[in-house]
Amino acid sequence: MPLTFPTRGAMAAVLLSLGVGLGGCDALDPTNLFAEKYKPEVVADTPADKLYSDGLAKMEDRDFDGAAKSFDQLDKQYSYSDWSRKALLMTAYSNYEGAKYDDAINASKRYLQRHPASKDAAYAQYLMAMSQYKQIPDATRDQERSERALVALTELVQKYPNSEYATDAKAKIQITRDQLAAKEMEIGRFYLEKRSFPAAINRFRDVISKYQTTRHTEEALERLVEAYMALGITGEAQNAAAVLGHNFPDSPWYKDAYALLQTGGLEPREEKGSWLSRAFRSVTGQKTASAD
Template sequence: MGLVAWFNGSLTFVWCGFVAPRTGFLCAVLVALSIFCVTPPVVAAPFTEEGVHKLYEDGLRLFHEGQYKKAVAVFDKIEALYPFSQMAIDGSLVAAVAHYELGNYAESASLAEGYIDSYPSSKSIDYAYYVRILAKYMQIPDLGLDQGIALEVRNLAYEFVRMFPNSRHLGEVSERLAAVKQHLAAREFMIGKFYLRRGGYIAAIKRFRSLISAYPDSAYTNEGLYRLMEAYTALGDHKSAAAYLSKLDESNIWRARAERLLGGEDHAQAGREGTSIEEEGDNQGESAVPTPSGNADVGEETVEDAQREESL
């Protein structure tokens, strides 16, 4: 009992601010002081309807005033004092939103996930799923980095659409799903071009086929189809290249280029860096695809990250 300290080379006991030399009176001193100094263990407060409701109302007021840090502190207090109350359950979800507003996205996602695990039958369960998706979406990194969390957001959004088809949050989740699919399509496209420019035609074909299969409506699909044909042509497989021509939109700039490629005009350029074809588009003031967010190119580390993602 008490803190042990070395003082002037001899063992002494520090107890509630007093230093008692090691004498015959030590036991008596410790017993006497312990009566006044023992700190009772922290326990949950006795439940009172009025007390927990007052705290919860204070937390909500602070939240609606935009004082998110103070609101979080109040909800943490409710969780500590009244851990099994309905106010603690509801407060944890409000705290998740408060953390989101503060930019604490990892903490927000963690609280929402805890709510989902603990209260799967809650009437607010779709909202908890929604908050988790938003919080994780905000953690998606630039294209040059590992996209494991983007894949997770995509899968969580698919799950939400399947589980809550009538949720009021379905529209926004669907928008986030569309955005993350474009993001992942850009990732596949960039890595495919990385391989294509370096003569890794088989790897490029794999990436472009993945792009077309997983994200057929993306902004990168038409050029992805053309680059796929370019890779097959570079390998001398003109039959496989021709099979993709019909998939290109006739009004798209890449359709005319694909026809020229199959006609032999661009065979000399196929599989090289594609610079002359891209420069042609630039000179005409055309933009093949929207500029992806983050880095405009990928490197060896990005490709290694992408290879790891394939195992997810």
């Protein structure tokens, strides 16, 4: 037989037999059976200015985690308002000051996605870049954070060249590049010690090609002389020594390179058309060999 459901009158009789008062027709509505037990509680939103003041007060007390939570609550309660814009930036700043750098990065990214044309967009980019920069490890460890910091700092300089943060970003770009070069040098020396000369050469060439303005360039050139001499590629060794001597004549690394060449009865000799010579001319602004 098909299932049948009790009529409205039959349902009322059942409820009365169980001692349940009708309390009006709405008591028979199944969606209201538990209305008395589970009353929804409406919580009034905290005024925006109160949440913002609370966040600032916590910042003053150096309770950065608490401040971030207040600003985050403000952002959620007043989404897409001007309060939300201010709160999101302050969330990023609070997390940055509290050394919760990944949270600061995420908040900064959200700000830039929502408010790319804001007058504070440059500051949000700066907070994101600095949060990456603060996490740069020493040269013995993986340099993924350094790569991310370099990208973020470079974007800041390119997108906001006239901002008050551009000068500081440029200085930190140089430091970050130096760190990346240090890692390449560490790996290159390891290969050199293991007599894996082609692998070592590739690392030292990367230092010269990508990070030529760092403090590691002189050593990279001397190490190239070592590696090329070990492989018997004397022409490249002579060229590397000549470029080293031309650009860093007083460097102790040049003295070492010169002495190493002399053990083979060789002198530094630059090949004007070599990649090495062109690399240095492109940085110093000199004419290329083809234009000489």
